Amino acid sequence: MFTFPVVEGSKRRIHIQVARQIARKILSGELHENQKLPSEMELCNSLGVSRTALRESTKLLSAKGLIESRPKVGTHILPRSHWHFLDSQLLEWIQDIDDIQPFLSQFLGLRKAIEPEACAFAAMNATAEQRKSLSVYFQEMTEAAENFDYQSWIINDHRFHQTIFLSTGNQFYVPFANILETIFKQFINHSSEGGRFCLKEHRAIYNSIMAGDSKQARIDAQTLLDDENQRLALVAND
Numbered sequence: 001m002f003t004f005p006v007v008e009g010s011k012r013r014i015h016i017q018v019a020r021q022i023a024r025k026i027l028s029g030e031l032h033e034n035q036k037l038p039s040e041m042e043l044c045n046s047l048g049v050s051r052t053a054l055r056e057s058t059k060l061l062s063a064k065g066l067i068e069s070r071p072k073v074g075t076h077i078l079p080r081s082h083w084h085f086l087d088s089q090l091l092e093w094i095q096d097i098d099d100i101q102p103f104l105s106q107f108l109g110l111r112k113a114i115e116p117e118a119c120a121f122a123a124m125n126a127t128a129e130q131r132k133s134l135s136v137y138f139q140e141m142t143e144a145a146e147n148f149d150y151q152s153w154i155i156n157d158h159r160f161h162q163t164i165f166l167s168t169g170n171q172f173y174v175p176f177a178n179i180l181e182t183i184f185k186q187f188i189n190h191s192s193e194g195g196r197f198c199l200k201e202h203r204a205i206y207n208s209i210m211a212g213d214s215k216q217a218r219i220d221a222q223t224l225l226d227d228e229n230q231r232l233a234l235v236a237n238d
Helices: 014-027 040-047 051-063 088-094 101-125 128-146 150-166 181-192 199-211 214-226
Strands: 067-070 074-077
Touching (some): 014 051, 101 181, 128 199
16 A cells, blocks of 8 residues: 655645645556545545645646546546646656656657757758857857866756757747756756767757758757767667
8 A cells, every 4th residue: 555745834835746746656657557546535644635735636637647537436547648748847747756767768769759850940940149049058068078067068958959949940849948948957967977978969960050051950960869978778668
């Protein structure tokens, strides 16, 4: 029988804390797909919260596709195919679990699918101001690599890739600059620290975009993402 830790006081609204506690167990696999949650009374007692707070939390979890509540049936964990992985709050909660690598590995698979094309679009559509921003961030990355400054590299690497997505001229790429911000930083931190900086590969992407060479920008992005320095082995979807 699993238990939930009592939710302590916080500046955040209590129902968000409750949802986060439950989501953590779902995302980590401690609670399994199609598993039934304890009764409302049991959850209230375990978490130390009111029925109102619990019901608000279940509404939040339902909106993210994690659970489903039905009268006279109870609340069950939904299959992963229902989970809203691009929800910014859900991505934030993923940071809480102990073994985040499977999520980061799958995120690498997503990057391999969309980022080379984003670089190609950026080479064609980046504005003068966006190209200026890329220059600033690449210069900061260069200095970070020369000084072995991982923290500065992580910050500016994120800004560099974020600007690429914003430079595509395609609104459907914008969420990957904004919604995925938290997990992208986590990914860069995990894949960079202890390894090399991949400055050469980033310079190739930068030069191709600045030259307006979309074909080469696509190839250079593929080279970066295929680099073993990512240190993340792709895992199959469950």
